[in-house]
Amino acid sequence: DAMVIQNPRYQVTQFGKPVTLSCSQTLNHNVMYWYQQKSSQAPKLLFHYYDKDFNNEADTPDNFQSRRPNTSFCFLDIRSPGLGDAAMYLCATSRPAGAGTDTQYFGPGTRLTVL
């Protein structure tokens, strides 16, 4: 089945210890997104890629970096996690803007705990 996969589902890290979250997709979508979602809040867009064209949201902290080595994979690097970075991290994919409904399809998410 075509889908969006995120690994790991649960990640525990220590304050300041770098962590990498991964996302892969078999939908062959051009656009990939990383969101941060805290409890009872709306998802907050961190980055998105249109193919390899990287788009950083203006208020995304420098502590967050992203890589997309190919169409199928995307990584989120948190260089020095703080307690405030504990959240659910959601990866999503879509077709390009204007190419249909632009529906975003989400992976199951990675819940990050910072100790």
Add this chain to the structure above:
Amino acid sequence: GQNIDQPTEMTATEGAIVQINCTYQTSGFNGLFWYQQHAGEAPTFLSYNVLDGLEEKGRFSSFLSRSKGYSYLLLKELQMKDSASYLCAVLDSNYQLIWGAGTKLIIKP
């Protein structure tokens, strides 16, 4: 600024009907989405409206009025498994998805 408003929480009874409202103010409009999100899980797509009117999909329907900046999600024959948060999101003129904070729906037997 861009803004999506929806009630924080609603309660309904199993078997009943509930309507979740969403109002929006965005820079441009390229469609409105409703997503369902169970606790601790990712959002799953429910519906997409870009033209005015009602879209029906089984027990769920979604309505849009672009002139009023208003949408609602109607859930019929409520089941316990419908307990979840329902997020309204609007695609703005830059094709960025602007999200509401979600409405937590509690279903009681």
